[in-house]
Every structure is written in C-alpha cells, then in structure tokens.
Amino acid sequence: MSMQHGARAVLYDGSPFQPDLKAFVRLVGEQKVTNLGISPRYLQTLASAQPPVIPREVTDLSNLRCLSSTGMVLSESLFEWVYDQGFPSHVQLANISGGTDLAGCFGLENPLTPVYVGGCQGPGLAIHIEVYDQTIEGGKGVRGKAVPVGEAGELVATSAFPNMPVKFWGDVTGEKYFDAYFGRFDNVWTHGDFIMLHPKTGGIYFLGRADGVLNPSGVRFGSAEIYSVVETFFSEEISDSICVGQRRPGDDDESVMLFLHMKPGKKFSQELVRRVKAAIGKECTPRHVPKYVFETPEIPTTVNLKKVELPVKQIVSGKIIKPSGTLLNPESLKYYYQFAKVEELGRPKSKL
Template structure:
C-alpha cells in the first residue's frame, strides 16, 4: 500500500492546464453562474455539491441531439436509493447521437459536423492484424439504416430486446446502432462464452432476435458456432418472445450453411425485409429510457442484468470525453480510439461511445499476441492511434516477455496521446515500467476505475493535474466518492463512517449520478438492486472496492475488491498489495499469482516473505505459498479471487461459464484443509 506520508514519484504532467476544455468550461460557468472556479479541485467540488448546475452546464456547453425540455435537472433532495430521474421531458436517441452531431444552432436537429460522409468512421481489424477494412461515416449510416429497416419490418420496436453473441466487428456494431435507432434495447455476449453463460443472460432478458457469428477465430483456432446456435435455440424454446436467430458471416461473402438451426436464417436473408431502404429513422425516447443491458460477471451466481439509461450514458460520455480528455479540442480525423475488448465487457460500450465525438474507432477481434507480441503494437503505430485501451495483463505480458517488448522501440508512437488501463489493479511496478521502458514520456497513462454497474468511471484521468506512481488521478467529475470504514458491519438504515484521508476503506458514492442503472431487468420490486448497492450503508452506493486517497496528491489508490480484503493479525489490506510486491521483485520468476483471502506458502517463500514484510508490513506476510498450475480468470482476463476464496474456505461452488478456465478451480479444493495438505511437506 502506498505510504500516505510519502510523496510518490511524478511521472507525467500536462503542458498547459489553462488551455484545456475543462478550464474553458470553468470560466464559462463562472460568468453564467457567478462562481469562482479556478482549479480542478474547485471544479470537482462544485460538480458534486451543485449537481444540477454542473450537469446542466455540461448539457448546455456540450449538447446532445434531443427534443423536448426539462423543468429541473434532478431532484437533489431525493434519496439516492430512489434512483432519481434526470432531465425529465427530454427525448434522445443513442444511435442518432453516434451517427450524427447536434446542429450548433438547434440541437434538436442533426448534422454531419465532425462526421462527414467521406471520413473514416470505423476500421475493422481481425486477429493477427489481418483483414483490415475501413468504413466511412456514410457507409456506416447506410448499413445501420438497412438493418434497422429490416428489423422494423420484422416487428422490432421500442423496448424490444435484441442480443448478439458475436465478435468485435462492424456487423456487431451495426446491430447495436440499428436496434437502438428504433428505441430498442441491445445486449451482447462474446463468442468464447460458454452456452450456459449465454443462456443465463438471454433467458432473463428474453430478446426478440439473437444475432450470432457463424464462426469464431481466436488464438489461431477457428470454432464452428452452429452447434452453439442450436444449443441456444433449444435453451430458449420456452421463451415466446424469441422470433429467431440470425447468423452473421465471420468471413465476408462466405456464410455458413445454417439449415441445421430450425429458427435460424442468414443475415443476408434477414436484410431482404428492408427492400433496399437505407433511410435512417430515429425513435427518440425519454432521457431515462433504456438502450442497453449489461451483465455482471456472474462468477458467484446468476449474472445481474443492469439496465442503463440512454440520456445518462450520452451525457456522461460528453463529460468524460471533453472535460477529462479534451476530445472536442482535437481534429476528429486525426483522432483514433483502439480499445482492446470483447463484446462481453463494459469496455465494448466505451469503445462504441468514442464515436460520439467523431473519433475513428478501431474494432479489433482476436488475440492481440498473434502472430507475435509486437504485431498489435505495430498496428497502434501504423493506424496512428491516439487513444489506446488495454489492461494491466497486457502490459505484464509485454514486460515479462523474453526479451521484454518495449512498445516505443517497436513502432512510432508519436501520435499516441493516452493509454487507458482497466480491468484489474495496475501495480506501481507497471507504472514505472510504462514510463521507464514501455512508452514515450509524452503519453498519459490513464488508470481508470468504475465499471459495468455504472457505465462510467468513478475515478479516472484529468489534463489539469500531474500523474504520480500508482492509483488513479482523480475522482470523476460529478461523482461524490468517499472512503468508509470497512469494519462497520452495516445493514439497512445503518449509517457509514468516513475514514480520515490517507486511511484505507471501502469506496462509496454518496450522491446520485446520471449513469446509475435505472433497474435490474426482471427485478420488479427493486429488491435485488437495493441489496446490490444500498443494503450495506444507508442511502449510499457501496461499490465494493478497497481504496485509499493520498493526502498529498489526492490520487486514489486501488487495493482490490473489498470482499477480497485480507486481515491477518488484525491488519486489513488489499490483495493488490501482494501483487505489487510480486510484480516489482519477482517478475521473471513468478508468472502470475492469486490472493484468495487465505494464508499460504511455496519454494520462493523466504524472499517473498521478506519482500512483503519490507513493502507491506510484517503482519501481512503469508504463511503458505503454493505453486498453482493456472490462475482463474474471466473471459476478459480479469483475475478472479472470490470463487477461490470460497473454495479454500470450505465451500463447494458451481463454476460460471463466464470464466475462461473454470476447470482450474478444481485444483483449489485441496487447500480447504491446508494443514492436512502440508503435513507431508516441510513447513516454512
């Protein structure tokens, strides 16, 4: 854990904070609202203490295409657990805002500002940096119009669900924008998810159509997905809402024969219902109305189906892209976002919303490490990517390679502005590697945290402050995050207790924000929603992360999940503290590690113990360290601790299909009786 009394090393700082959009935004707000905002801290304080003023200013300075009007922004006196409505009376459409921009003179009208017909909107790249195809804004609009009109002819309307089980491709993107153009609700699963995991989602959301890739390619292997289509159809036989499955060709102009799928048809057949009509017609819906359902990982039970509002996500994207990252200050045709993600992760939504500013989006499907570890990085240089999204695991793979891969030595990264990292805790050693060996000094490393639950960041980057080693730079604007004492048992009606700055505790948000899920699908009483976020502390969103706010630089240090907190000898610390030590001291000897919340030991134990005692504390030293053949991860490569913790604590669990390697959990059952296990061995 970062010592709160030590000023961490400065790694990066902005060239001129007073030239940022955030600073301009403050000056406009000062004139209009008689404020005296001068610093980033001033702006954040105003954004959470005067939420109506702040969000209205975002709405006015960075408008979205909309119609209607509002009498108030939000009821600031409403309880947070009532999930208050925002901008009631305003109507919007997600796809319309992606495909067009608001007319500067009249935001109820759409125009092609920053999204001209001939400019490239999307670049599709398949595994190994092959099959690269560019699509203009005009082509994307025509593709969406054609599919939307086919859906309309097949009866898809406002509120209907349409799901995909598909890769990160232009076809998938087209489905997303087509269904939302109609006011429908989109949801997605990746092709590498097991059929049971897919059905756990689809049986809850009951879509009208499911679009499925006919083949998948990952890590050099092709997989026929027609058997999965048959299994999905069989699993949905009692869902009357389902009208059919649509097979999307993985290889252009080579659709698979799907005659074995009774309710299946090809995409080409489905599109015939449009009769060639590519005209776009947008159904504007209430600001609060849903446009997407995303899912919790489901690693410890049925996945939660989180329903997000159209207006909330649109407005938050305006805030993050401009006030945190200066998007509208950049030439859209010189801006390009590449977010490495599957369609089953919330970062897929983030990749799609990058197009709201006119930025070109690169959709990459497959392993980023084929044909070798340099290919993906070379793509970043060749495509002049400005915003790159990866994970700590990606960086670890490059840094621990033999020989190590240094991206700045592989390709020209002069166009790269920032690298976003999320999915798991980014260790302090990785911060150091990023600037010392990995990337050019001008690139901003943006460690972000938020997630599926909020479709937004709780903590992220800013262009108005320096970056120091570890953690994330700042609470996101409009997010009133605090650190509560994790030792309080909590319960309905129990008030939480903030801890002093510099002490670790549980991340909570104490004011409502626009991207709170409007509900869980199928949770009519709201009980599951309440229990997920509000049952621990009264009228406060409990997010489940274990964090510290540094008293000097005010960065937020992430220590792992609160339910994975370790507590030997009464000292509470996060699993990330152990991972930090192992990454910094044993990168070449330990490929990966996991801290499930049990004490353990192994051959490197003395040096590991010494390093942990030195860097974390003597009472945090593990008693047992065992070698394990495989670390459980989700399909998105997030390290999974809670199922392991449950297993070694003596519980028998049902592995989730959202795990990439669920069979490896069997290995951990032997540690439920660790004392018996080590008797034949020498205790260390």
C-alpha cells in the same frame, strides 16, 4: 456522448497476442488510436516477454493520448514500465477501477495535475466519492462512516453521478440493482473496491476488490499490496500470483494464503518462500506476511485475463462452488480444493 462529436470507435475481437505479441500494438498505430483501453495482464505480458515488447518502438504512437488500464489494480512496477520504457512520454495513464463501464468514472486521469506512481490522479467530473469504514457490515437503513484521509476503506459515491444507471437490463423490480449497489449503506452507492485517498496528492489508490480484502488478526489490507511486492522483486522467477484469505467454519482467525505461478524453467522452493516472505515483511509490514505460500500450476482468470480471487477464497475456506461462466479456465479451480484441509496436506497435488 463522444460519438456525437465525431469520435470513432475501434473494436477488437480476439486474442491480442495472435499472430504475435506485436500484432495488437501495430493495430493501435495503424488505426491512429487516441484513447486505448487495455488490461494490466496485457501490459505485464508485453513487459515480461523475452525480449520485452516496447510499443513505442513497434509503431507510431504519436496520436495516442490516453492509456486506460482496467480490470484489476496496476502494479507500481508496471506504472514505471509504461512511463520509462513502454509508451511515449506524452501518453496519460489512467488505472481505472473495476472491470465495468461504470467503474471508469471513479478513478481517472487528469491532464491538469501530476501523475504519481501507483495511483489515479483523481475522480471523474461530478463524482463525489468518499472512503467508508469497511468494518461496518451495513444493511437496510444503515449509514456508513467516512475514514480519515490516508486510511483504506470502501469506495462509495454519496450522491448521484452522470452515468449512474437506473436499473439492470431485465431487472423489472430493480431489486438486483438495489442489492448490488445500495443494499449496504442507506442512499449511498457502494462500488465494491478497496481504496485509499493519498493525504498529500489527493490521488486514488486502488488496493483490490472489497470482497477480497485480507483480514488476519484484524489487520485489513488489499491483495494488490502483496502482488506489488511479488512483481517488483520476483518478476524473473514468478509469472503471476494470487493471494486470498482462508477462514473456515470454526477458524478463530483468517489465514493468508499466497499461491505462486512459476515462470518456465524456474523452480518453486522453500528458499524462494523464505525470500518472498522476507520481502513482503520488509516492504509492507510483518502482519502482511502470508501464513502459507504454495505453488500453483494455474491461476483462474476471467476471459479478459483478470485474476479472480473470490472463488479461490471460497474454495480454500471449505465451500464447494459452481464456476462462473465468465471464467476462462474454470477447471483450474479444482486444484485449490485440497487447501481447505491445509493442515492435512503433505505435498500439494499439482495436477489439474
């Protein structure tokens, strides 16, 4: 629709960091981009560079109105960096759910309402979203149940929305499309995100992917809560992290595993583990504290640098998987197989 009204699309193919970290930012200014879609990993790279890359100091961004971040949850520290340092104050920030074209309609910016750190201002126009109880397994004919406002659960759309597709390309029978979005709750679109609606602001807080929800001792929370603590308090030492649940056949409960990727020159130690666990327990709850914390030489990501939790979760839970073609670094998964027998580990083998 936007193209019919004279909008111009600027498409970029290649690394946004070549030939230097400022190249893509300069392009945004030169092309007078008004709406920019980018990933949290890109923003994190700019913010953590030494010295940090400050886009508003690199080029003229007076034409930029909206910055859309998609692919993974945007941490509170990056929200603050965008507004306090990175971009001009007039720019609206939308942390869009998921990583697909469809995802954009569920959590968007709204120029009529205030922005609160950590969340999207609300749903898109004509999108009736609700938060369903994630403990309901679902299935054919099963009806979901909404949780009270302020509690976390599954993001669902309970009625049709403007850009809802009718099927997948090449899915002649529509079976794949139905199984992907309508197979869990009867006549309800289940998107696969774990969210919370703020009871006071009405904002949408994306806490992670629903299939990556952590559930130790029946306490459910999103990995984004752990990442927020790591990025807020340990950004000088830790480059990135990935947090997954381990539940193998025969395990009575799920164990939370946190893997830390250290910055160059910084060393992983048990003293760091102690500090990380203490910070998570203080900022979240004692139930959020991971049972295991290990160092990792590499974190698996998609080609657009979105970290992928599900393959790691499956591997540490004892499964052997075939890496997806969307992975940028499929060889990185080999490192995680040793943790399926975590009790037998001495010192984790660090070579990939």
